[in-house]
Amino acid sequence: MRWIDGHCDVLSKLWREPGLSFYEDGPKLDVTLPRIREAGVGMQVFAIFVPPDVSRAHSWETALAQVDCFYEGVVKDERLVFPVLDRNDVEQLGMDGRLGAFLSLEGADAIQGELLHLRLLHRLGVRMVGLTWNHANEVADGIEEERGGGLTRFGRLFVREMGRFGQFLDVSHLSVRGFWEVMDQTDVPVLASHSNCRTLCPHPRNLDDDQIRALIERDGLIGLTFVPKFLHSDPDQVRLNDLFRHLDHLLDLGASRQIVFGSDFDGIDQKVPGLANTKDLSYLEERLAERYPEHLRIGWQRDNFRRFLLKHW
Numbered sequence: 001m002r003w004i005d006g007h008c009d010v011l012s013k014l015w016r017e018p019g020l021s022f023y024e025d026g027p028k029l030d031v032t033l034p035r036i037r038e039a040g041v042g043m044q045v046f047a048i049f050v051p052p053d054v055s056r057a058h059s060w061e062t063a064l065a066q067v068d069c070f071y072e073g074v075v076k077d078e079r080l081v082f083p084v085l086d087r088n089d090v091e092q093l094g095m096d097g098r099l100g101a102f103l104s105l106e107g108a109d110a111i112q113g114e115l116l117h118l119r120l121l122h123r124l125g126v127r128m129v130g131l132t133w134n135h136a137n138e139v140a141d142g143i144e145e146e147r148g149g150g151l152t153r154f155g156r157l158f159v160r161e162m163g164r165f166g167q168f169l170d171v172s173h174l175s176v177r178g179f180w181e182v183m184d185q186t187d188v189p190v191l192a193s194h195s196n197c198r199t200l201c202p203h204p205r206n207l208d209d210d211q212i213r214a215l216i217e218r219d220g221l222i223g224l225t226f227v228p229k230f231l232h233s234d235p236d237q238v239r240l241n242d243l244f245r246h247l248d249h250l251l252d253l254g255a256s257r258q259i260v261f262g263s264d265f266d267g268i269d270q271k272v273p274g275l276a277n278t279k280d281l282s283y284l285e286e287r288l289a290e291r292y293p294e295h296l297r298i299g300w301q302r303d304n305f306r307r308f309l310l311k312h313w
C-alpha cells in the first residue's frame with residue numbers, strides 16, 4: 001500500500017449513470033479499480049454525495065441508492081475490495097493487495113433532521129460524516145451560506161450521536177463558525193478531508209491558519225486536495241507546484257503528522273496538469289520523492305491516515 005485517498009465522488013457518478021463500472025478503466029471515471037491497483041492505493045474514501053439538484057423529498061432515498069452503489073458497484077468482488085468498518089479492517093490494509101473501501105457521507109442534508117437516518121447509515125457502514133456541503137441543512141450552515149451560522153440545536157444532538165458511534169467528523173465545507181463550535185464544544189475525532197490553505201489561496205473552502213493550528217492541536221487530519229480553484233486564485237494557472245506550496249505552508253505551521261491527501265477525483269472537472277486521475281498518483285509520488293524525505297512522504301501518503309484511524313478505533 002502506497003496511498004490512502006481521503007475523498008472521491010465515484011458513488012454519485014455510479015448513481016447518476018448506472019452503466020458505469022468501477023472495475024474497468026474508461027473516460028467517465030477518474031477513480032477505477034485498475035488505476036487504484038496501479039498506483040498502489042490501499043484505502044479509498046468513497047463519499048455519498050446527494051447533489052443540490054435533488055429535492056429534499058428525494059435526498060434520503062438518493063443517499064441509500066449511493067450506499068447500494070458502494071456495495072453493488074465497489075465492494076462487489078470481495079476478493080479485490082473490502083469495506084473498512086473497524087480497527088481490524090484498518091490492520092488488514094495493504095496486507096493482501098485488496099482495496100479497503102471506506103464509506104463517508106458528504107453533507108447531512110440527506111439525514112433530513114432524523115437521528116434514526118444517521119443511525120441507519122452507521123449500520124450500513126458509514127464511518128465518516130461531513131456535517132454540511134456548501135449550504136445550510138438541519139445540522140449546520142455550510143461555508144457558502146452567507147449568514148455564517150454554526151451548529152443548530154439538532155446539530156449538537158447529531159454530533160453527540162456521532163460520538164456514540166465513534167464516527168469521524170469531516171469539517172470540509174462547514175461554515176467557519178460551525179468549525180469552531182465543533183472544535184470548542186465537541187470531542188469527536190475531526191478531520192478536513194479535502195481542503196487547502198486560505199493564506200495561499202483565498203477560497204472560502206480553504207482553511208485559515210488558526211483553523212489549521214486547531215486541527216494540529218486536536219491531532220486531526222488535513223487532506224490536501226487537487227481542486228484547482230482551491231490551489232490557485234486563477235485556476236487556469238494552476239501547476240503541480242501549487243500543491244507543494246500548500247504542503248510547505250502546512251509544514252511551516254507544524255502539520256507534518258496531520259497532512260494527508262483527499263483528491264476529490266470524480267468531484268472535479270478541471271484538473272491540475274499531471275493529476276488527471278488516480279493513476280497519476282504514481283507521478284505525484286515521484287515528484288514528492290524529489291522534494292521530501294521518505295519518512296515524511298510516507299506519512300502524508302499513507303501512515304498519518306492509518307495512525308488516525310487506529311488511534312480512534
Ligand SMILES: [Zn+2]
Pocket residue numbers: 106173194267
Ligand atoms: Zn466536497
